[in-house]
Amino acid sequence: MAGNGNENADGDFSFSAAAARDALPRITTEKGAKSADVCHDDTAPRVNFQTIDELHSLQKKRSAPTTPLKEGGGVVMGTSGPTTPSSGETMLQSVSASLASLTRETGPKLIRGDPTSAAKVAHVPHTPTSVPAADVSDSGLKFTHILHNLSPAELYEQAIKYEKGSFVTSTGALATLSGAKTGRSPKDKRVVKDETTASELWWGKGSPNIEMDEQTFLVNRERAVDYLNSLDKVFVNDQYLNWDPENRIKVRIVSARAYHSLFMHNMCIRPTPEELENFGTPDFTIYNAGKFPCNRYTHYMTSSTSVDINLGRREMVILGTQYAGEMKKGLFGVMHYLMPKRKILSLHSGCNMGKEGDVALFFGLSGTGKTTLSTDHNRYLIGDDEHCWSDAGVSNIEGGCYAKCIDLSREKEPDIWNAIKFGTVLENVVFDEHTREVDYNDKSVTENTRAAYPIEYIPNSKIPCIGPHPKNVILLACDAFGVLPPISKLDLAQTMYHFISGYTALVAGTEEGVKEPRATFSACFGAAFIMLHPTKYAAMLAEKMQAQGATGWLVNTGWSGGSYGAGSRIKLAYTRKIIDAIHSGSLLNATYHKTEIFGLEIPNEVEGVPSEILEPMNAWEDKEAYKDTLLKLAGLFRNNFETFTSHKIGDDGKLTEEILAAGPNF
Numbered sequence: 161m162a163g164n165g166n167e168n169a170d171g172d173f174s175f176s177a178a179a180a181r182d183a184l185p186r187i188t189t190e191k192g193a194k195s196a197d198v199c200h201d202d203t204a205p206r207v208n209f210q211t212i213d214e215l216h217s218l219q220k221k222r223s224a225p226t227t228p229l230k231e232g233g234g235v236v237m238g239t240s241g242p243t244t245p246s247s248g249e250t251m252l253q254s255v256s257a258s259l260a261s262l263t264r265e266t267g268p269k270l271i272r273g274d275p276t277s278a279a280k281v282a283h284v285p286h287t288p289t290s291v292p293a294a295d296v297s298d299s300g301l302k303f304t305h306i307l308h309n310l311s312p313a314e315l316y317e318q319a320i321k322y323e324k325g326s327f328v329t330s331t332g333a334l335a336t337l338s339g340a341k342t343g344r345s346p347k348d349k350r351v352v353k354d355e356t357t358a359s360e361l362w363w364g365k366g367s368p369n370i371e372m373d374e375q376t377f378l379v380n381r382e383r384a385v386d387y388l389n390s391l392d393k394v395f396v397n398d399q400y401l402n403w404d405p406e407n408r409i410k411v412r413i414v415s416a417r418a419y420h421s422l423f424m425h426n427m428c429i430r431p432t433p434e435e436l437e438n439f440g441t442p443d444f445t446i447y448n449a450g451k452f453p454c455n456r457y458t459h460y461m462t463s464s465t466s467v468d469i470n471l472g473r474r475e476m477v478i479l480g481t482q483y484a485g486e487m488k489k490g491l492f493g494v495m496h497y498l499m500p501k502r503k504i505l506s507l508h509s510g511c512n513m514g515k516e517g518d519v520a521l522f523f524g525l526s527g528t529g530k531t532t533l534s535t536d537h538n539r540y541l542i543g544d545d546e547h548c549w550s551d552a553g554v555s556n557i558e559g560g561c562y563a564k565c566i567d568l569s570r571e572k573e574p575d576i577w578n579a580i581k582f583g584t585v586l587e588n589v590v591f592d593e594h595t596r597e598v599d600y601n602d603k604s605v606t607e608n609t610r611a612a613y614p615i616e617y618i619p620n621s622k623i624p625c626i627g628p629h630p631k632n633v634i635l636l637a638c639d640a641f642g643v644l645p646p647i648s649k650l651d652l653a654q655t656m657y658h659f660i661s662g663y664t665a666l667v668a669g670t671e672e673g674v675k676e677p678r679a680t681f682s683a684c685f686g687a688a689f690i691m692l693h694p695t696k697y698a699a700m701l702a703e704k705m706q707a708q709g710a711t712g713w714l715v716n717t718g719w720s721g722g723s724y725g726a727g728s729r730i731k732l733a734y735t736r737k738i739i740d741a742i743h744s745g746s747l748l749n750a751t752y753h754k755t756e757i758f759g760l761e762i763p764n765e766v767e768g769v770p771s772e773i774l775e776p777m778n779a780w781e782d783k784e785a786y787k788d789t790l791l792k793l794a795g796l797f798r799n800n801f802e803t804f805t806s807h808k809i810g811d812d813g814k815l816t817e818e819i820l821a822a823g824p825n826f
């Protein structure tokens with residue numbers, strides 16, 4: 161109403177003085193006028209409508225041909241000539257094929273659009289299959305509406321209307337709850353072991369790939385598809401992975417929640433309307449029936465949650481968890497299989513580029529700083545979590561970032577803070593019920609609160625998200641023991657040793673007082689996602705680093721001056737200075753001294769960082785405690801590496817020996 165008039169205290173309407181100055185007739189509506197009445201200026205050209213519904217129909221303009229939700233004057237699916245199916249029809253047929261039951265009838269009839277909106281449109285001509293009539297169940301007679309590549313605004317409306325726990329925050333983000341699971345469930349991940357994958361993949365001790373057979377996969381797939389088909393509507397996202405155009409993968413995500421659809425809209429690469437029009441058949445499909453559990457009495461199932469990957473069928477099924485990160489990291493696993501086949505290395509790393517085109521990779525386990533440190537106001541962000549390194553350089557796999565939000569502050573992480581706006585999915589945060597201001601310190605729902613936003617929400621993101629070969633390879637470890645130096649330079653063998661080890665030591669939980677740090681070793685800084693044996697990725701990394709002359713660095717983003725409880729976490733501002741010195745090249749020319757046991761090269765000085773903290777022992781008051789802790793950690797490294805001592809890394813026998821010797825010496 162703001163443009164038309166002012167509402168006075170009685171609720172009457174009167175035009176403002178400004179309007180009167182233009183000699184327009186003064187209009188006053190009567191008190192108690194019917195709410196459906198429209199106050200308009202009679203001298204303005206008449207708008208053509210008879211009813212309030214028609215008026216509302218004027219509100220929505222037809223959008224580009226491939227954008228969804230076209231009912232209400234839009235094209236009705238399935239009504240164009242049978243010889244040349246429209247792209248919408250092709251899409252519906254393709255989705256119909258995706259959702260087909262494998263053992264019974266073909267599933268529900270599909271209609272485009274929201275079941276609650278008025279237009280009841282014709283469904284896609286059902287491809288007649290030679291299914292015996294006895295096989296047809298009631299589910300084949302019902303309709304399921306397909307909400308295909310909805311926009312963020314449409315997904316907000318769906319979430320707020322139908323999904324409990326969905327709210328708009330004070331900055332415009334969509335706050336959602338992921339349900340009982342607020343993190344990934346690696347123990348519930350299953351990978352189909354068939355003739356091909358039995359020999360190709362890494363199985364057994366230490367491997368993240370817990371086997372299941374094809375038949376069990378189909379049982380779970382049927383369960384997920386039946387569940388999705390039983391719904392009135394499902395969300396379908398058709399998107400891409402990998403910004404390298406020659407190695408782009410088409411993915412389809414079928415899900416039950418607007419939250420999941422918006423999450424993947426943000427996290428995968430968004431096709432243009434033209435690309436969507438010509439999308440064709442996806443290379444990989446996810447069926448996310450996360451609200452619905454798996455049947456625990458099914459073979460291979462050990463809980464009600466199951467995340468199943470079938471590389472042969474190019475499908476993934478999710479049952480019993482609504483944590484959206486399962487989709488993101490499930491696809492990452494698929495890339496860890498597909499890309500090495502093309503001689504491309506897939507990496508659990510952040511990546512950014514300086515003004516001079518110098519690229520840095522940031523490896524590290526969850527919570528070590530990949531997102532925080534790759535999001536750097538002075539550099540171009542290529543991506544925060546998943547990359548490929550090919551003969552042409554680096555490319556981001558994703559189209560968005562997934563930042564940890566716990567204790568997020570505007571001062572320390574301004575770019576991430578500002579990215580939390582309209583379109584961003586905010587998972588499991590706590591906010592004021594009235595102002596909707598988020599309290600980022602509140603861990604009531606979980607410590608793993610997250611924001612998922614499109615990468616272009618970071619002002620200096622590099623679009624397209626590709627870059628030249630990396631110059632620096634930074635390994636991040638959050639060492640809660642507090643014995644690793646804040647920065648050390650690695651030779652190639654040491655880089656490989658630490659890459660294969662994949663160490664971090666986060667603190668399990670802070671609620672019940674001081675807890676011992678727990679060391680985690682996760683090969684390639686992402687054992688949960690790799691598909692092949694770690695040495696395969698390590699060999700590729702070594703070869704690429706050698707060919708490009710990249711330098712390896714180990715950065716401790718964890719504790720200093722003592723272990724967790726006694727010391728404190730290294731200030732983010734100091735870590736940023738250290739990273740700046742790596743990027744600028746100034747650290748290459750610094751003078752170094754070698755540490756005992758781990759044999760790490762520590763610079764004597766880093767601009768902007770107090771020199772006392774560079775040598776960890778100096779920062780510890782109790783020197784004996786420091787030595788004991790250092791030895792303890794060295795022992796943990798040695799134990800962990802034992803499983804790799806019998807493996808050769810690449811064809812270079814000499815490098816393998818050097819890597820084995822690059823660990824702690826005591």
Ligand SMILES: Nc1ncnc2c1ncn2[C@@H]1O[C@H](COP(=O)(O)OP(=O)(O)OP(=O)(O)O)[C@@H](O)[C@H]1O
Nearest residue numbers: 525526527528529530531532564717730731732735
């Ligand atoms: N010195 C430091 N360096 C880096 N991060 C720090 C430091 N001190 C505190 N932090 C905090 O640690 C967290 C690092 O998390 P970040 O989101 O960057 O992890 P990540 O490596 O991207 O993990 P994931 O793979 O799970 O996304 C942030 O919350 C950041 O604010």
Ligand SMILES: O=C([O-])CC(=O)C(=O)O
Nearest residue numbers: 343344485489526545562
């Ligand atoms: O996958 C997730 O849930 C979050 C993440 O980035 C990681 O754990 O590496």
Ligand SMILES: [Ca+2]
Nearest residue numbers: 531545562563
């Ligand atoms: Ca991250």
Ligand SMILES: [Mn+2]
Nearest residue numbers: 508525526545
């Ligand atoms: Mn990650």
